[in-house]
Structure formats: structure tokens, C-alpha cells
Amino acid sequence: MSSSDSSPSPSPPSSPEASFHGQPDLERLVLHLVSAKRALTSTQYVHRANDIITGSRALIEEIATLNAKNGFARRGVDEQIETLEAIRNGINEAGEKVDSEFQQTIARLDVANDRLQTTLAGLRKVLIDPSLGQPAPPASEISTQGELSSDLDISESTKARQRTLHDFVDEANHEEVLASLRGFIDSYRDSQSDLDDNVGRLTESIAHVTEVLLDRNKDSDPPKRPTPYDEPPLLISAIWHDMEAHASDMAGSLQSLISHYDLCVSALKHTEGGGEAAKHALPADVDIDDGLYAKKVPDPMDDAERAEMLRVLENDAVEVDDVAAEIKDRADDMEALWAQLSDRADAARRSQTQLLQAYKSLLAIKTNLPLYIEALDLFRASWANVQFSIVAKTEELVGFCGFYEQFHSSYEKLLREADRRNAAAEQMRAVASKARRDLDRLWRADQKARDTFMEDVGVFLPGDLAPGRAGAATRWEVTLVSTEESVEHNEVDSRDGD
Template sequence: MSSSEESSEPTSSPPASPEASDQVEPPSLERLVTHFVQSKRALNANAALFRAGELVTASRGLLEDIAILNARNGFAKRSAAEQVETLHAIRDEITEAGDEAVLEFKMTVAAIDEAHGRLERTLETLRHTMVDASLQRTEDSAEKDEADERGQGESESNAREEDSSAQKTLYDFIQESTHTELEASLRGLVDEFAVVKDLFDHDTRQYDDRLQSITDKLHHNDITSSSGPQDKPTLYDEPPPTVPQLFRSLESHAAEMATLFSSLIKHYDLCVTALKHTEGGGEAARLAIQAEHLATTTTTTTTTTTTPQPDAEESLYRKTHPEPISASDRTQMLQILESDAAEVPDVLTDIHAHAAELYEQHDQLLQHTTAARTLHHRQQKILDSLHAMHAALLPQHLEASATFREASQTIHQTIKAKTQALIELRIFYDDFAASYAKVLREVERRQAARKQMRRVAQKAQRELDRLFEADGVAREEFLRVVGGCLPRDLWPGVGEVGGRWVVEMEEGGGGVAL
């Protein structure tokens, strides 16, 4: 609104146009009363000003609450982040140790598979190595078989068929339970490790799930706190104002409202002054106020504006005499009043617009406060979860990790020992298979020796038989020559038959006795 300005006395020259004549023509009493009633009604905007003052005071308290909550939330966030980082580091160390144990176990299983594969190949060799039937017979039975071979034809083939049907393999001469029990024991150890690993994995999943839940909550809090009270900001949205910016803007709107209301008070005072200097103005104003059901007094209190004097309106209704003013001053006052009266609706609109902005910004501060309190509540729940995790889940996880390491080491050492036993058993079976070749060579050697001894024995037997026959012929010739004249009692054994020598195999040791 414009302020009062000094003006010179109006000249006596006639108006140049109807518009100019309207400008200099003073307003009527009815128009002045209308301006007065509108100005008095406009002073009802003091309620918005009171509310603005309350909101500024409340917002200052909200600003302090937000600062305290943000400080607490920042500390809680840093503390939670450090604890989560520590828990992640512990998890990584335990997981790495578990992975090393699993890798070591896989290498051990690979060694088991290799040892088992070699053993199976050795056992397959034993299964397919037929034992020579001659190994199941003694040398005496071998001699008889050789005699049978020389004297029998069809019976020979029948005997061989019976021998081949009863023929065994090298596998029949090992104790099968030795390696089967060892393999079953190894499979049991592998299954035992799988059970221990499942228990450790179950505990690790529980630990990871709880830790991931806390990490997700921290991440959600970061997103929520960074986005502010806006729900879904887009790429094209301007960055939301900060809390200090909101409070400064709120104070600015309140100050602007006070300034605008001050101009309304000045306009009201000007209306009262104009009515005082108009004949019948007080009575007309009183009747208009009664018709409008307005209060008879108006009290306005602000920290930045002046208040109209209560006596000003009361003096308007009474028979009081205002201070005299010149005609030019009255004309200028009325012109200013007319100009200000036209601006009253705009001023009221501006006051309500500033009030609406102020309310909106106060609501945003409330949203910030609510968000900070909600964030603080969530941060406290996260800290409580971390405390519970430190108190229960972390010791349980550490104990499960220690149990897994001890069990895996014990199982690993036992498997190594049994795998070594499997390797030694395979070596023993390999030596057994290799010895069988030596046995066959020994059999061939013994058969050759027996045949050689048989030939020598047969040759000796033939020579002994020849000597025996020659001895008999000589004995008969001797008796023929001297037998008639030789007394019997001179040599009682003269007529005896000579002793017959026989070469035969010695019983038991397999040697040859004469």
C-alpha cells in the first residue's frame, strides 16, 4: 500500500476530463464507511499472524529436536556400520577357514578315489588271474597224474574238465572283508564330514541371514535419510530444501505477514482519521459495524508491527473534535485511502498465501522431525539386533566354526591313515599278483627238476636191473659148475638169490631215495 505524502493545494482550474473530475472528487460518507468496514474486517487476519508466531516458535523447537536426533542418528549409524563391518570380517575369516577345510577334504577325497581306483584295478587283475590247477596238487599226485597221462586217453580229458571247472582265481585266496571293511569305513568318514559340514553351513546361513538383514536395514535407512520426506523423487525434481533453509524461509514468510498486516493497520488508522474529519462519520461507522456484527474493539499484538489505539474507534463514535487539518491534506489523505482500499484484497491474499507457505513448510519440518524420530527408532532396533547378535549368535557361530575345524581335522587325519592303509593293501595285493608269476616260474623249475630226477632215477633203475640180471646169470653159472661138488653146509647162502635194488621217491620231503 502507498504511504501518505504531502501534496500542494489543489488549483481552481476545472478538470480536463470526466476521469480527472472523478479523481479529485472526494469519496462520499457511504464509501468511507465501506472502506472502514472492509479495513476492520481485514484486521481479522491477525489470527493468521498469531498462528504464524506460534508456528515459528514451534518450528524453532523442531529445529533443535531435528539437530539432536540427527546427531544421535549419525553416531548410531557409524557405530552400527563399524559393528557390521567387524561382523563381516569375522564371517569372511570363518568362511575362508571353512573353504580351506573343504578344499583340503576334496583333495583327500581325490586321494581316496585314486587309491580306490588303483585297488580296484589290482583286484580286477586278481579276479581275472586263474590259478594253475597244478598248484593245488602235491608232487605225489603229480607223479600219479603223469602216470595216468601216459596210460590213459579219454580219462585224461575228463580229469582236465573236472580240474578246469574247479579252477580258482587269485581273488579267491585273499580275505575280501579286509578291503571292503576299509572302504566302508572311508565312506562312513566321508558321510560324517558331510554331516559336520551341513551343520556348519546351517549355522553360517543363520549368521549370514541375520547379518544381511541388518545390512539391508542400514542401506534402507541410508536411502530414506538421503531422500528426506519426499516419497519418490525423480531425476527432474529439484533438490528438496534443507532443514535450515526451511526454517529461514518460514521466518521470512512470518516477517512478510507481519509487514503486510502492519499496512492493514495503517489503512485502518487512516480510515478512522478520515471518518473523524467527515461530518456524521462516527455514527455512520457505528451503524455499519452493528450491521456487520463486528466487534466494537480490535486488539492486534505482533512483535514487528504497531497496534491501533483502542481509543481511536471509541473516539470515532463519541462527540469528539479531531485535530483540524487543511483541505489539501484531507484531499490527499482521501486519495491515499482510496488507493490503499483497492489494495486491501491483494494484501489479504498475500497474507493467506504466506500463511499457506508457512503451514506447508512447518509440515515439512514436522515430516523431517517424524522421519528423524522414525530413523532413530529404526537405528535403535538395529543396534538392539547387533547387541543380540554379539551376545548370542556370534559366540554360537564361533563355537560352530571351532567344532567344524576340530571335527574336520580329526576326520581328515583318520581318512589319511585309512587311505594309507588302503594304499598299503593295494601294494600287498600287487605284490601278491607279482608273486604268482614267480610261483609259476618256480612250478616250472620244480617240474623240470622232477623230470630230470625221474630220468636219472629211471636210468639208474635200468642199470641196477641190468646188474641184477647179470648177477643172477653169474650165480646160476657158478652153481652149475661147482654146485655138485660143493657141500651145502660149507656156504649156506650159496644158493640165495641176489638182492634187488629199486629207486623210488622218498615219502614226505619229495626227494629221491635209493
């Protein structure tokens, strides 16, 4: 409009009124007045713009303050989260180190147990030599398939009744050790499970703090994912600059509308019957100031001045609707900028709320943190006791292995000793048989010599001269004595030797 330098260039006329040439008549002036008055409803947008400017100042100050506080608090929370993650990772590493020691200890235990089982399996394969005279197991231990059996069944049954070296092993000893080892392993697993539970709770607490900071509200719609074609969000300084520009332009445009309205009123006042015509022609929804109808003599104006006034009025009337529309568009732009600024403020407030919630969660973690450290200490202490017990029991298993291996080796020596004793007994039996024959021969010869002597001189010698001369020859015998008698005899010989 001509009364405002900031007005846009007039658009091509879109109505008959816009293409009017010449001085407007009274009816047309009334139409211009009504249009100008209706355009002044844009005042509400200017008032709203002023409110937005005032509110934006407060929002920008609040946003700046909150962002500064939130930035400082966020750095502190991030540092606390990093510290907690380091503590959790340290607990995990310590637990993994203990578990590695446990696996190594179990590996050595498995080696000892495999050796024991291999030794026992070897003892089951060694049948007791029948020459040792071991009795067969009770008949109740032998399964039968009926009253009648073939020769093959009988031989297999006889073989089944033959005892093995394993029958002489008391399995209760090493089974008790194995049972205690299983108990120690279960105890370790329980303490490890307790540690894992504590680490899991710590991990969940840290994840909860992170979730709070990410503001993942399941009840709200998910945020729109940005695309490469989206315009970057405006800076707050740019928003404020645009707001001020819009408000200034709106104020200037409104001032142009007011000037145009005043010009319409002035034109009607300088037109005879203008006030009355306006009064009768105005719609019910348009209210005009009473000054237009007052019987007041307007300032004098010559025809040239009035013609220039009407020319300007006619030119400005073409732009009234465009100016009003521009004010509305700028008001809409300001509302959009205000919405962006309000979103920034809401985001800053939400961030502050999230940080407060995160801080409260960190305080709860701080309260429970000694429990997590204590769980690690308990796990280490429990493992130290379990490791000592497992190592001791493993050594016992190794001792059983050595004992059973020596048992197997001793059995082989026993077989060789049995062979030696049988050979010695056979030699003594041969010597004793020869001695019996020699003693019997000597006894017969002695008896025959005695008989010859008695026949020769027996009648000449009195009986009391040599008592016992007529007696039979002494007879010697070689007999087998029992083990007890042999031991007693050896003891007597030993005392006699002393």
C-alpha cells in the same frame, strides 16, 4: 499499501470500485470497512506463523541434538558392522582353507582308490592256469540256458567256470576300509554344514542390522526417486531464514491491514451518519467494534485533512485483497517449510529409533558371537581327526594295492616255478626209469651168476657152511614216495648226518 513500506506495488484495478475517482460516498466507505474487516481474518495466519516460528526453534534444537547423537552412534554402529564382517570373512577364509586341505586329501585318496580298482580289475582278467589243478567253481554259480547246449556254449561255459586271481582276494578287507572312509567324509560334510549354518546366521544378523539402518518398511509407500530436475533440499538454516522473512513480512502486511481498517473507521466517524449507516449496512457475518457506534465526538479534522485521508483510504482499498492474499500465500509457504522441518525432525527421530534397534541387534550378535567362533574351532578339530583317519586309511589302501600287486607278481613267479618243478620231475622220472632198467639188468645178471655157482659147487658144500648161499639175488626197486615220506626221510638223513 501506503501505510506499509513492505507492501507490493498495487495491481491494475479489476473492479469498478478499483477504478473509482473522486471522494467516496458513505456507501462506499461502508464497503471499504467491510472489506478491511474481512481482510483482518488474516490475523489467524499471523498467529499460526508465530506458532510455527516458536515450534521451529524447538524442532531445530531437537534436530541438531539428534543429528549429533545419531552421527556419533552411526559411526559406532558402522564400525561394529565392519568388525563383524571382518570376523565373518575370517571364519569363511579359515573354512575355505580347511576345505582346500580336504580336497587335496581326497585327491590323494582318489589316486590310491583308482590304483586299487585298477589292480583289482587286473586280477579279474588273469585266469588261473589249469596246470595248477584248481577246482572249478560250484555249478550253482554258473548260469545255464537249458538242458541242451551247443559245443560253443559248452566251451564258453567251461571258460566261465575257470577261476581268476580275483577269486582269491578277500574284498571284505578293502571294502571295510572304503566304508570307513565314506563315514569320515560324511562326518566332515556334517561339520562343514554346521559351520556354514553358523556363518549363514551371522550373515543374516549383519544383513538385518543393515536393513534396519536402511529403514525399508514394506508397509509404507516407497520413497520417490529423485530426478536431475528436482531442486535440492533446503538447508535447515535456509528454511529458518525463509520462515523469519515470511513471518516478518506477514506481520508488516497485517499491520498495514489494521491501519487501513482504523482509517476506514476514522473516515466513517468523520462522516455524518457513518456509524448508523455502517450499522445497518454491515452483513451479519461481519462484526464491527462498538466504538464505531458510540456517540463520541471524533478529533476535529478540516476538509483538507479529510480529503487526504479519503484519498489514502481509497488508494489502500485497492490493495486490501492482494495484501490478504499475499499473507495467505506466505502462510502456505510457511506451512510447507514447517512440513519440511517436521520431516527432518521425523527423519532424525526415525534414525534414532533405527540406531537403537540396530544397537539391540548388535547386542544379540555379541551374545552369539562366541558360538560362531566355537563353531569354527569345532570344525577345525573335527577336520584334524578326520584328516588323520583318512590319511591312515589311504595308507591302508596303498598297502592293499602293494599286496595285490605282489600277489599278481607272485602268481607269475608261481607259474615259472611250476614249469621248473615239472621239468625237474620229468628229469627225475627219466633218471628213475633208467635206474630201474639198470637195476633189473644187474639183478638178472646176479641171479644168473648165482644159479651157475650153485650148479657147479652146490652139491659139494654143506648147507650150514654158508647159510643163505642158495637164496635168490637181492632185488632193488625205484619207487615214488609221498611228500610226507620225503620230508621224514630228509629228517632221518639229517639226524644221521649229525
